[in-house]
Amino acid sequence: MLPIIDSLLIIFILTNLLLLGSGRLATYIQMIAVQGVLLGILTVFIQHGGFRLRFALLAIGSTAIKGILFPLLLARATRLVHIKRELEPVIGYTGSLIIGAFLLALSLWISSRLPIPTPGKIDDYVLPIAFFTIFTACFLMISRTKAITQVISYIVLENGIYLFGIPFAGEAPVLIELGLLLDLTVGIFVMGIILYHINREFSSVNVNELSSLKDSRL
Amino acid sequence: MIIALVLIPSILALTVLFLRSFRIGRATLIGTAIIHAALTIATWLLPLDTRILFGVLGLDELGRLFLTIVSLLFLVASFYGVGYLAHSSRAHASQRTENFFIVALLFFLSTMTLVTVCQHFELLWVAIEATTLASAPLIYFHRTKQSLEATWKYLMICSFGIAIALLGNFCFSISGAHSGHTSMIFGDLLAYAPFLQIQWLKAAFILLFVGYATKMGMAPLHTWLPDAHSEAPSLVSALLSGALLNCAFLGVLRAYQVAQAAGLARFLQPVFIGFGLVSMAFAAIFIIRQTDFKRMLAYSSVEHMGILLLSVGLGGAAVFGGMLHMIGHSLIKAMLFLVAGNILIAYRTKSTQAVAGLQEALPVSGALWFLGLFAITGLPPFGLFTSEFIILKTALDQNRPLVAILFLVFLAAIFMGMFSIGLKMLLGKSPEESKQPLRKEWLWSTGPPVFLAILILLLGPHIPRFLSFHLHKVAELIGGVG
Numbered sequence: 001m002l003p004i005i006d007s008l009l010i011i012f013i014l015t016n017l018l019l020l021g022s023g024r025l026a027t028y029i030q031m032i033a034v035q036g037v038l039l040g041i042l043t044v045f046i047q048h049g050g051f052r053l054r055f056a057l058l059a060i061g062s063t064a065i066k067g068i069l070f071p072l073l074l075a076r077a078t079r080l081v082h083i084k085r086e087l088e089p090v091i092g093y094t095g096s097l098i099i100g101a102f103l104l105a106l107s108l109w110i111s112s113r114l115p116i117p118t119p120g121k122i123d124d125y126v127l128p129i130a131f132f133t134i135f136t137a138c139f140l141m142i143s144r145t146k147a148i149t150q151v152i153s154y155i156v157l158e159n160g161i162y163l164f165g166i167p168f169a170g171e172a173p174v175l176i177e178l179g180l181l182l183d184l185t186v187g188i189f190v191m192g193i194i195l196y197h198i199n200r201e202f203s204s205v206n207v208n209e210l211s212s213l214k215d216s217r218l
Numbered sequence: 219m220i221i222a223l224v225l226i227p228s229i230l231a232l233t234v235l236f237l238r239s240f241r242i243g244r245a246t247l248i249g250t251a252i253i254h255a256a257l258t259i260a261t262w263l264l265p266l267d268t269r270i271l272f273g274v275l276g277l278d279e280l281g282r283l284f285l286t287i288v289s290l291l292f293l294v295a296s297f298y299g300v301g302y303l304a305h306s307s308r309a310h311a312s313q314r315t316e317n318f319f320i321v322a323l324l325f326f327l328s329t330m331t332l333v334t335v336c337q338h339f340e341l342l343w344v345a346i347e348a349t350t351l352a353s354a355p356l357i358y359f360h361r362t363k364q365s366l367e368a369t370w371k372y373l374m375i376c377s378f379g380i381a382i383a384l385l386g387n388f389c390f391s392i393s394g395a396h397s398g399h400t401s402m403i404f405g406d407l408l409a410y411a412p413f414l415q416i417q418w419l420k421a422a423f424i425l426l427f428v429g430y431a432t433k434m435g436m437a438p439l440h441t442w443l444p445d446a447h448s449e450a451p452s453l454v455s456a457l458l459s460g461a462l463l464n465c466a467f468l469g470v471l472r473a474y475q476v477a478q479a480a481g482l483a484r485f486l487q488p489v490f491i492g493f494g495l496v497s498m499a500f501a502a503i504f505i506i507r508q509t510d511f512k513r514m515l516a517y518s519s520v521e522h523m524g525i526l527l528l529s530v531g532l533g534g535a536a537v538f539g540g541m542l543h544m545i546g547h548s549l550i551k552a553m554l555f556l557v558a559g560n561i562l563i564a565y566r567t568k569s570t571q572a573v574a575g576l577q578e579a580l581p582v583s584g585a586l587w588f589l590g591l592f593a594i595t596g597l598p599p600f601g602l603f604t605s606e607f608i609i610l611k612t613a614l615d616q617n618r619p620l621v622a623i624l625f626l627v628f629l630a631a632i633f634m635g636m637f638s639i640g641l642k643m644l645l646g647k648s649p650e651e652s653k654q655p656l657r658k659e660w661l662w663s664t665g666p667p668v669f670l671a672i673l674i675l676l677l678g679p680h681i682p683r684f685l686s687f688h689l690h691k692v693a694e695l696i697g698g699v700g
Contacts, residue, residue, distance in 0.1 A: 113417070114417055114418065114421070115396075115415065115417060115418075134385070141378070147370070150374060154374070154377065154378070154381070157378070157381050158381060161381060161384055161385050161388070164385065164388060165388050168388060168391065168392050168395065173400065174340055175340060175384070175387055175388055175391060178340060178343065178344060178384065179384055181344075182347060182377075182380065182381065182384065185347070185351060186373070186377045
């Protein structure tokens with residue numbers, strides 16, 4: 001129950017809201033970086049007992065991958081494809097923010113219904129905010145059309161799952177490390193290879209242009 | 219031996235990476251498939267090794283059944299693949315892309331084997347994700363815009379699914395933490411299932427179900443499937459449809475087994491039945507008036523995955539039917555995809571309108587296409603008729619007329635859709651001069667599907683006693699009546 005955890009979590013909520021309400025790719029990438037660093041710090045503070053060295057390594061690993069590596073890769077990808085904004089969101093930014101508020105309420109409700117195995121040891125707001133991050137990511141994935149913003153949404157989803165996992169890292173011996181591994185493999189596969197090829201083949205990275213494969217209208 | 223099954227394909231894949239020759243690469247492909255098949259046969263002859271490496275790996279009856287399907291289909295596909303690669307190397311593919319293709323295929327085999335021998339939930343998750351990563355380069359083999367698009371969708375949607383499944387795994391371990399059980403080994407989980415915290419377990423199961431069923435092609439999360447299956451080389455489509463979807467199904471079944479041991483079967487059965495029927499409905503809608511024959515087969519896979527979910531949801535005798543259905547579907551669909559590959563090479567189009575007069579142009583493939591259509595739509599005397607009949611009868615016995623009616627309606631719609639398309643391709647008017655097929659058949663392209671056709675015919679009218687004995691055992695594991 002450290003006040004620092006609460007303030008970090010509030011910053012986390014703000015990053016999600018900014019992701020929902022902004023159209024600039026630079027902002028997206030900054031928010032990814034902020035979330036990555038926050039997760040690294042939270043790893044150290046949220047843990048309850050257990051193996052200290054493991055958490056230190058996790059904190060370093062998650063900061064390095066989520067807070068530094070991904071933002072750098074994303075920044076490089078945006079330079080490569082010359083786009084600055086998400087131009088055609090399916091749902092507008094104001095609308096997205098309103099939906100975000102509903103998602104936050106929903107997350108609070110859901111986590112109030114799930115019993116925590118070791119009550120008192122886990123900060124009350126970690127779970128709701130993890131759920132909020134996951135929901136935000138799902139919403140972004142549906143409502144943003146560029147390939148690169150979908151990759152960003154996917155990273156946000158991973159961040160949410162990681163945040164969800166931190167308090168339970170003691171009970172789930174390797175799961176959280178597996179999450180980081182998934183980050184790395186998918187991140188490198190999707191961003192490194194696919195973005196490069198899509199850019200070369202389509203000369204743009206709009207997922208809407210990936211639409212030659214579909215079924216004829218009924 | 220189980221470790222060898224997993225590792226041998228990977229090790230040989232690494233050696234292929236450093237090869238400079240077409241011939242040795244292809245020989246390695248076939249050699250690996252034969253070794254793998256031989257080891258798989260050995261698992262039937264020796265007593266089952268259920269706990270190795272502290273119980274992380276192990277082979278139970280359920281896993282062995284899935285392993286056998288994977289191994290058999292890979293053997294057939296590797297023979298077909300040699301002919302396919304010989305053809306495509308003349309056409310366009312360079313030696314580097316070909317060797318890379320073989321490497322990815324072998325890794326794909328390795329990861330699918332790992333899924334079947336996994337007894338640990340976290341490792342299972344890793345293995346299923348690894349199958350996605352290993353198969354993505356296979357889908358992108360042709361290096362076209364369309365295949366790139368298909369690969370992108372495949373990676374994004376399946377990775378989304380796998381992330382959801384990771385969340386499910388978290389919930390799983392939290393549900394155990396309530397009573398101090400932290401082992402994620404399958405056998406342990408089964409043993410202390412009654413002590414798991416029920417709300418978290420429900421959440422865990424739903425998340426695992428959504429995650430793995432995405433990979434299985436469950437509607438409405440199936441959208442990657444028709445694209446990936448239609449753009450991948452045909453032997454890859456055969457493996458995706460016949461082996462990979464089953465592996466994802468195994469992931470769903472493992473979670474179901476634990477939930478069932480915890481007494482959640484009643485809570486889950488409507489989920490299975492509902493999504494099963496929805497998948498069949500989606501498939502029926504998209505099969506009628508389909509203009510691409512590989513997409514038609516892909517949607518048919520969505521349908522059959524729906525039937526598998528339905529059979530598990532019904533429980534009882536239907537589970538036996540479901541297992542029989544799975545074997546039949548894997549064999550028939552793999553054969554149909556291989557035949558579709560022959561048609562595609564000969565006509566250079568996937569359009570159902572442009573292909574006609576198959577029986578004259580490609581006599582063997584035409585005959586197999588005809589046979590396959592009969593078998594896959596569940597007409598007697600083929601295996602799928604028996605299994606669909608068992609499932610229907612169970613639905614009626616359980617007094618679920620709505621399920622039975624919907625099941626029949628969707629089957630009938632799909633039957634009509636596939637037959638009207640398939641027969642036109644087969645009979646139709648002979649193609650005009652300009653549209654004469656560009657390639658004749660040869661043994662490498664017809665042999666493997668003929669082999670599958672023989673198996674399908676053998677399994678058709680009557681199930682061998684040996685098989686039925688084992689399927690009953692497997693069905694008992696997942697809540698069926700023995």
